[in-house]
Amino acid sequence: MLEARDITVRFGGVIAVNSVSLTVGDGEVLGLIGPNGSGKSTFINAMTGLVPATGKLTVGDRPVPLGRAGAIAASGVLRTFQTPQVHDDLTCLENVLLGLPDRRLRSIGVAWLRRRALMRAEHGRWAEALDALEFVGLADSAQSPAGVLSYGERRRLELARVYAGKPGTLLLDEPAAGLNHVETTNLVKLLHEWRGRGGPALLVVEHKIDFLEELCHRLVVLELGRVIATGEPAAVWADPKVANAYLGVVAEDPSVQNSLGKVADNA
Ligand SMILES: Nc1ncnc2c1ncn2[C@@H]1O[C@H](COP(=O)(O)OP(=O)(O)OP(=O)(O)O)[C@@H](O)[C@H]1O
Ligand SMILES: [Mg+2]
Numbered sequence: 001m002l003e004a005r006d007i008t009v010r011f012g013g014v015i016a017v018n019s020v021s022l023t024v025g026d027g028e029v030l031g032l033i034g035p036n037g038s039g040k041s042t043f044i045n046a047m048t049g050l051v052p053a054t055g056k057l058t059v060g061d062r063p064v065p066l067g068r069a070g071a072i073a074a075s076g077v078l079r080t081f082q083t084p085q086v087h088d089d090l091t092c093l094e095n096v097l098l099g100l101p102d103r104r105l106r107s108i109g110v111a112w113l114r115r116r117a118l119m120r121a122e123h124g125r126w127a128e129a130l131d132a133l134e135f136v137g138l139a140d141s142a143q144s145p146a147g148v149l150s151y152g153e154r155r156r157l158e159l160a161r162v163y164a165g166k167p168g169t170l171l172l173d174e175p176a177a178g179l180n181h182v183e184t185t186n187l188v189k190l191l192h193e194w195r196g197r198g199g200p201a202l203l204v205v206e207h208k209i210d211f212l213e214e215l216c217h218r219l220v221v222l223e224l225g226r227v228i229a230t231g232e233p234a235a236v237w238a239d240p241k242v243a244n245a246y247l248g249v250v251a252e253d254p255s256v257q258n259s260l261g262k263v264a265d266n267a
Pocket of ligand 1: 038041
């Protein structure tokens, strides 16, 4: 379980995330939504130590220091990026191996003395990386440079890297952005399959409503860095504050209520 309390991120005079509290329960899929610039990516950046933040982060029952990316990852919280972060010059396999660091053998001297153990560990890492590529359907590209992949395949490669890292909680920043309908449907299937195998709790930032409706148990809505609504998807879509945030119009306007109703119905 991941619990964030009063998370605040300031950039100069801008408060990008303003005292946000939320909880992602064991096995839960929580959607984090909101208009452009409402602080969703910044919140994920704060949760993974990439920007300075104040507040409290608890993973399981343990407090985890904000601002320390290594400590947060070690607590089992991993993430993907709004724009997939892969290394074009490395092979797909090497990209996944980056998500499986072996920090036990640090010096050449120790590595020489413990070379058998090192080789065993290395074989294990390669097997896990290949398994992750297999899971996302990229096993055939294991030895190809990531630079030749399509956009959708780059997204899957990033997913393979975090799959290999066996996160307890995974933060996905717009995982379906730039994917076509078929790719989006396949991603939903993949995430369901992972969850079926005891995969991580998910915090998903996404604009695609179908995607959210397929996956999320609850939604949290941000506007200008603040939480304005939390709850089950149907209740959140029906909330006039959410209509206001998205459409920037008077929420009581029946046509707005109507269009949001349709969105929810279609999803
Ligand atoms: N590194 C930064 N330095 C200064 N301001 C930033 C920085 N990162 C984000 N911001 C500002 O913080 C606010 C929130 O941005 P953020 O990227 O978190 O929004 P978002 O909800 O992820 O939007 P989108 O849906 O477009 O991805 C915006 O006003 C943005 O300009
Ligand atoms: Mg964003």
